Amino acid sequence: MPSLGSSTNTPASVAQEPGVRYGPALSLLASLFFMWGFITVINNTLLPHLRSVFELNYTQTTLIESVWFIAYFVASIPSAKLIEKVGYKKSLVIGLLTMAAGALGMMLAATIPSYGVTLVMLFVIASGITLLQVAANPYVAVCGKPETASSRLNLVQAMNSAGTMLAPMFGAYLILGRSKGGTAEAGTVLTQAERMADAQSVILPYALVAGVLVILAVVIAKFPLPSMQSQNEGAKEKRSRIINPELFKHRNLVFGIPAIFIYLIAEIGVGNLFINFVSRPDIGNMSLEQAGHYLTFLWGGMMVGRFVGSAIMQRFDAAHVLAVFAIGAFITMIVTTFSSGHTAMWALILVGLFHSIMFPTIFTLGIKGLGPLTEEASGLLVMAIAGGALVFVQGWIADSYDLQTSFLLTAACELYVLFYALWGSKPTHAEPDVVAEAAPAE
Incomplete structure (x- = not known):
């Protein structure tokens, strides 16, 4: 059995009084998961759009992400x-308002139009999402019993998947469906005037997104969220350091950081290249707009998988469930790489089901037993989402070899997740968990 650490590490109290309910807070937080999933996956339709507008190759396109x-x-x-x-x-x-500012900036980038301004504004939006991730993921994990943290986070992440499922339809209709490049047959060459006109199609969707984010920020500001505070007296001194060396005594965190990093390469690579892959004549033989609608099935599978995974993890160990899903993801990616036509297309769609539980489960396994170090550990795990930046490696493989061959990189990523599930996620030096208090936040 793992050590519980120093005796100075005392957990915060969990309010178990009658009438204390976390449901309303979790429901509101689920809306945040929905919005950042929605905005992130708009990129999946934005990238083929920008590839057309600015005439980018796969490497340049994935560099945007x-x-x-x-x-x-x-x-x-x-x-x-x-x-x-x-x-x-x-x-x-603050995170919601930062995202809103970036969405408004995307309207400016489309008006110019400017590739450079687009990159800056995407960075601003992602910075706002990062703040939401660091705050909301551990908050949800501790709003209830520690033993059901993975189940609870998978449940609210299902709302994230609902956002990712609806975003392709939104993007396909309002971005690709309203542009010449999005509705033209594969191989159609656009004129300079057509490409510049296409750039304007992102103004309306980002205006709508900015409005919703501002409204949600106002609602959050007025809502009495329960506070999450550690009662550990030594936590303040520990958190004064840039990175607390105590964190690296925890194997589940040490291997969890690269697990998040590597998993994101897989998830983002599939999402970003899905439309271009499915629209190929030897795979789906359809326009970018039509392929964008099929992307809904990929993210819909993630939503279904999270609901199912949440229920399964009420009865089975989260690490064992993660291992089964990693094996399923590996198999589907091998089929995607070495088959053709609709077999390859539906195998790529099916990987969404197996990817569904990976991020929330790795996250909760990574902070398990971190006690008063949970906040810092959460920051490191969210920082590991930067692994998605290496998606350009898959773009380079697609340019150098073949788009279909590039999915072997995804298959390799699934194997590391399997390793983490079977061994790397086992806690060492576990400390009492941080929990949420019932008192309303100021």
């Missing part, structure tokens, strides 16, 4: 420090 995920690396530790200074509730509001 790299900028998005570099924000996770840059903003994660500052986000954790901001949360410690102003609290979870104010941090959520």
Whole structure:
């Protein structure tokens, strides 16, 4: 049995009084998961759109997404420090308003149009999402019994998947469906005037997104969220360091950071290249707009998988469930790589089902037993989302060899997740878990 650590590490109290309910807070937080999933997956339709507007190759296209995920690396530790200074509730509001500012900036980028401004504004939006991730993921994990943390986080992540499922339809209709490049047959060459006109199609969708984010920020600001505070007296001194060396005594965190990093390469690579892959004549033989609608099935599978995974993990060990899903993901990626036509297309769609539980489960396994170190550990795990920035490697493989061959990189990523599930996730030096208090936040 793992050590419980130093005797100075005392857990925060969990309110078990009659009438204490976390349901309303979790429901509101689920809306945040929905929005950042929605905005992230708009990129899946934005990238083929920008590839057409700016005449980019696969490497250049995936580099756009790299900028998005570099924000996770840059903003994660500052986000954790901001949360410690102003609290979870104010941090959520700041994150939403930051995202809204970036969405408004995307309208400016489309008006110019400017590739450089587009990159900057995507970085701003991703920085806001990073703050939400650092705050909301551990908050949900501790809003209830520690033993059901993985189940609870998978449940609210299902709302994230609902956002990712609806975003392709939104993007296909309002971005690809309203542009010449999105509705033209594969191989059609656009004129300069057509490409510049296509750039304007992102103005309306990002205006709608900015409005919703501002409304949600106002609702969060007025909602009495339960506070999450550690009662550990030594935590303040530990958190004054940039990175606490105590963190690296925990095997589940040490191997969990690269697990998140590597998993994101797989998830983002599939999402970003899905439309271009499915639209190929030897796979789905359809327009980019039509392929965008099939992307809904990929993210819909993630939503279904999270609901199912949440229920399964009420009865079975989370690490064992993760191992089964990793094996399923590996098999589907091998089929995608070495088959053709609709077999390859539906295998790629099916990987969404197996990817569904990976991020929330790795996250909760990674912070398990971290006690008062949970906030810092959360920042490191969210920083590992920067692994999505390496999706350009898959773009390079697609340019150098073949788009279909590039999915072997995804298959390799699934094997590391399997290793983490079977061995790397086992806690060492476990400490009492941080929990949420029932008192309303200021």
